[in-house]
Amino acid sequence: MGHSLPPVSAQSTLPFTSPTTELRGVWLTNIDSDVLFSRENLGRAIQRLKRLNFNTIYPTVWNWGYTLYPSRVAERVVGRSIDPHPGLARRDMLAEAVIRGHRRGMTVIPWIEFGLMAPADSDLVSRHPDWVTNRLDGSQIIYEGTHPRVWLNPTHPEVRQMLLDLVNEIVTNYDVDGIQFDDHFGMPVELGYDPYTVRLYQQEHGGSLPPNDPHDLEWVRWRADKITSLMTEVFRTVKARKPRAIVSLSPNPWEFAYETYLQDWFTWERRGLIEELIVQVYRDDFERFTSELQRPEIQLAKSHIPVGIGVLTGLRNRPVSMEQIQTQVQAVREHQFAGVSFFFYETLGDRDADFRSLFRQPVTRPRVG
Template structure:
C-alpha cells in the first residue's frame, strides 16, 4: 500500500505537470504574440523614486527639481514609493484606522501630500506617475502595524517571525489572512480613488518568503483544503504550489477591484526573475501575466555580468510575457555603497533594445548621478545619449 506522503508526491508531480502545460495556454484572445516593430514609436523610460538614501521627496522644491531634470533627460514614467517602512508616504485614512498614523511621521513630510505634489509636477511635463507599493506584505518588526496586529504576522515552522534584511529586522504580513488582504486592497483602492494616478505598481515584496506560512490560520486553511498537515519542508513542491495559488487568487481579486474602481489604472508589477520569485517568495507572476492580472511587467534584472543579464532576458516566460503585455527590464544604476559603471548601464540598455522589449526602468533616482565614479555631468550626458528625444511610454490601455 502506497503511503500518504508518496501519494502527495505523485499529486504534486501531476500539479506541476498541469501548470507546465497551461503556462503556454491562451487565456485571452488578445494574448497572441506579435512581432514588435523594428523602429518602435514608444519606449518605457522609468525611474523608481524612494525615500531611502534620497532627499527628493523631503521638500516640494526637490520634487520640482527632480521632475524638471527627468523631463530634460526624456524620462516618461516615475514610480514613487507610497508604502515603505511601515507607513504610507501619502495621507491615508486606511492607515490611520488600522495602525494610527495618517502617513510617515518624518517631520519633513508632516502636513504634506507628497504623492499629490509628484503627480502635479510630473503631469505638467507629460510624465506618467505610477505609485509603487515598495514594502508589499513586509513591515518593520518594531512598526505600529506589527505591534497592533501580531495575529497578522507570518510565521516559520518554529514560530519565529523575524526576517533579516541587512541589519534591519522585518516581519511579513500573512498574505493568506483575510484581514491582511482587506488592508492591502483598501490601501490600493484608496490610492486609485483619491489620486489622478496613471497606474499602481507592486513588486517582489508582493509575496512571502517560502520559509513562512506556518501560522495557525494558514495551517488550518491547508488542512481543510488538503486533509493533511503542511510539509515540514517549506520547499516541498505541493506546499509551495498551494501557497502560491492562494496568493494568485488574491492578486486576481485585487486586480478586479482596482479595475472596477478605475478602468484606466494600469496594474504594474516589478518582480524578480520567475526561477527565484516562485520557489523563494511564492510569487507566481507568470500565472498573473497569463491570466491578465497585470498589464505592465518590469522584471528586475540586477546583474553585473552581461552574460547572466542576457540569460534572464532570454527566458521563455519573459519572451511569452513580452508578446502579451508591455514588458520592460529593471536595471540597477547604483546604490549608496555600490557604484555601477556607465558602460554597464549603457550595455544593458543596448541588450534590452536589441530584443525589442518595451523599455527600461532604473533603480533608482539618486544613483543616476550620485555615488558614481563618473562626474554628474558625465552621467547626465550619457543619459541624454541613451534618450536623445522624447518618446511616449507604451499604450496605457489594452495589450500588445
C-alpha cells in the same frame, strides 16, 4: 514551464537606438534617498527627468509600515496617517508627484514598495501581531541586510483587506495612471506556518497539517495560489474604480520569484492580472543579464503586454558604471523590450549628459491594452 521559447526574428538582433515608443522609468524611494522629502526636491527631480527625456515615475507610497501620503486607511490600521519623517509633514507627496508629473507629460504610477513586508518593530506589527506569519519553528524575523523584517500573512482576511483598502484609496483619491507592486508582494518560502494559515490548510486538506518541508511542491503551490487570489482581488479593485489604470508589477525573474517568494507572476500574466511587467534584472555579468532576457516566460509575456527591464543604476555603497548601464539598455533595445526602469533616482548621480545620450529624443511610452 512546458513552453518553448518563441522564435526570435532576425531583426531583433539589430541594434536600434531610437525607438519610437519606449518605457523610460525611474523608481523614487525614501530609502537612501531624499527626493521625496520636500516639495523642492521632488519638483526639481521631475523637471530634471523630463529634461532627460524620461516619461514615467514610480514614487513609493508604502514603506516601513507607513504610507507616504495622508491616508485614512493607515490612520485606522497603523494609528498614523503618514510616515513620521518631518520631510513628509503637512504635505501630500503623492498629490504633488501626480500634478507635477502630469504637468510635464509624465506617467505617474505609485509603487507599493514594501508590499507584505514590514519592519519587525513597526507600529503596524505591534498593533496587529496576529497578522504576521512565521516559520515552522515559530520564528518570524527575516533580515534584509541589517534590518529585521517580518511578513504579513497573505491568507489573513484583515491583511488582505488592508492592502485592498490602500489600493482603493490610492486609485480613488488620486489621478494616478496605475499602481505597482514588486517582489515584496509575496512571501518567503519558509513562512506560512502561522496558526491561521495552518488552520486554513487543514480545512482544505481533510485535517492534514502542512508538510514540514517548506519546499514541498504541493505546499508551495497551495501558498502561491493564495497569493494569486489576492492579486486577482487587487486587479478587480483597481479596475472597478479606475478601468484605465495600469496594474503594474516589478518582480524578480520568475523561477526565483516563485521558488523563493511564492510569487507566481507567470500565472498572473497569463490570466491577464498584470498589464505592465518590469522584471528586475540586477546583474553585473552581461551574459547572465542577457540570458535572463531570453527566458521563455519573459518572451511569452512580451508577446502579450509591455515588458520592460529593471536596470540597476546603483545602491548606496555600490555605484554602477555608466558603461554597464549603457550596455544593458542597448541589450534591452536589441531584444525588443518595451523599455527600462532604473533603480533608483538618487543613483542616477551627476551623469545627465550620459542619460541624455541614452534618451536623445522624447518618446511616448508603449500603450497598455
